[in-house]
Amino acid sequence: GENVEQHPSTLSVQEGDSAVIKCTYSDSASNYFPWYKQELGKGPQLIIDIRSNVGEKKDQRIAVTLNKTAKHFSLHITETQPEDSAVYFCAASFGANFGNEKLTFGTGTRLTIIP
Amino acid sequence: KAGVTQTPRYLIKTRGQQVTLSCSPISGHRSVSWYQQTPGQGLQFLFEYFSETQRNKGNFPGRFSGRQFSNSRSEMNVSTLELGDSALYLCASSATGGDTQYFGPGTRLTVL
Numbered sequence: 001g002e003n004v005e006q007h008p009s010t011l012s013v014q015e016g017d018s019a020v021i022k023c024t025y026s027d028s029a030s031n032y033f034p035w036y037k038q039e040l041g042k043g044p045q046l047i048i049d050i051r052s053n054v055g056e057k058k059d060q061r062i063a064v065t066l067n068k069t070a071k072h073f074s075l076h077i078t079e080t081q082p083e084d085s086a087v088y089f090c091a092a093s094f095g096a097n098f099g100n101e102k103l104t105f106g107t108g109t110r111l112t113i114i115p
Numbered sequence: 116k117a118g119v120t121q122t123p124r125y126l127i128k129t130r131g132q133q134v135t136l137s138c139s140p141i142s143g144h145r146s147v148s149w150y151q152q153t154p155g156q157g158l159q160f161l162f163e164y165f166s167e168t169q170r171n172k173g174n175f176p177g178r179f180s181g182r183q184f185s186n187s188r189s190e191m192n193v194s195t196l197e198l199g200d201s202a203l204y205l206c207a208s209s210a211t212g213g214d215t216q217y218f219g220p221g222t223r224l225t226v227l
Contacts, residue, residue, distance in 0.1 A: 043218035
């Protein structure tokens with residue numbers, strides 16, 4: 001089955017600086033890669049996603065890049081703000097190919113923005 | 116549109132009991148997936164339902180079961196609870212296969 005590794009497990013960044021979180025996946029059939037942000041006491045919130053036919057996607061301060069050959073994808077947050085502090089999860093699935101959905105998650109990155 | 120709702124939000128049970136959790140997906144969404152989140156194992160897939168049929172199942176014992184109703188609402192049941200079943204149980208909905216999944220706030224289950 002699919003296996004997703006995520007690094008680092010914790011990340012502290014000065015406010016205004018950039019943060020990068022990296023994930024690798026094992027199943028080359030995976031074609032959908034979402035990123036979720038989870039705040040204390042809440043469910044994961046989708047912040048950005050990318051499909052395998054796209055190499056990069058950007059939404060304001062957040063961007064995701066995908067390298068299918070190397071089977072890794074990364075989340076980039078620029079101009080970090082205190083409200084970016086949370087746990088971030090990457091995930092992978094091949095739902096778009098098979099018509100069903102099973103997200104395999106990374107282990108999470110606790111991001112702390114230092115004011 | 117209202118988001119995914121889960122009830123109850125918190126639950127305390129004792130070993131050996133059974134529990135039923137409920138999930139109402141976003142209006143119009145037909146797929147509901149369930150995940151278990153624990154500090155040790157992270158987020159793990161339990162099962163997914165689409166149009167009242169279980170399409171995919173994770174590696175959990177048979178004590179974990181689910182169902183989906185014709186209005187797409189879903190329930191999951193855990194029988195003979197064990198201490199290790201203490202977790203946050205998350206429900207996610209999507210329009211159809213391969214679409215973005217939106218999570219609810221979860222049900223925090225504590226087994227004593």
